[in-house]
Amino acid sequence: MSKPFIKNHQYNVIKKQTEFIQNTLRNVADRSVLSTVRYSALTNIVEAFPDLTEDQQQMLEQISAFETAYDFQRYLGELESYLESYPPITPINKKGYCLFCNRHHELAFFLVKTKPAIPSPDNYAAIGQYVCMDNQVCNQSITVTGSLEKFILSVRK
Secondary structure, three states: OOOOOEOHHHHHHHHHHHHHHHHHHHHOOOHHHHHHHHHHHHHHHHHOOOOOOHHHHHHHHHHHHOOOHHHHHHHHHHHHHHEOOOOOOEEEEEEEEOOOOOOEEEEEEEEEEEOOOOOEOOEOEEEEEEEEOOHHHHHHHOOOOHHHHHHHHHHHO
16 A cells, blocks of 8 residues: 555545536436546546656546446545544534534634744744544535635644
8 A cells, every 4th residue: 555645635526526527427317427527537536646756647547437326435445545644623612614524513722832933941832723623524515725825824834
């Protein structure tokens, strides 16, 4: 098994494209339309990954050959072993909009403490945001990473 290379938002893109292909298989009889949909879905998936190895791209391209719901589910299950992990968070029992997925859920406060490049005992920064308490729901909801990347960059300063 190779190391994890799929981020949660990328896996969500794959799932949405899988649903798109399955819906087309159920509702469209024209094979040229189906071929176009498969190509479009594959393009959307590959574009979600900036740096793929040849093996990783071949693994993702398998989606264009599947015909049954079972094939798609098995494929998604196999991809789960390539998912990168998500850090733990602390619950606060508050509802609101998550910074990362922008959906209304029960929130937790995610706090990151950082030290400057030249450490001193009294100098540190604490940066926190409200995020989904259920990280699985959050992971399944993220499709755009702009706010997540902005948070990560603010922590790295």
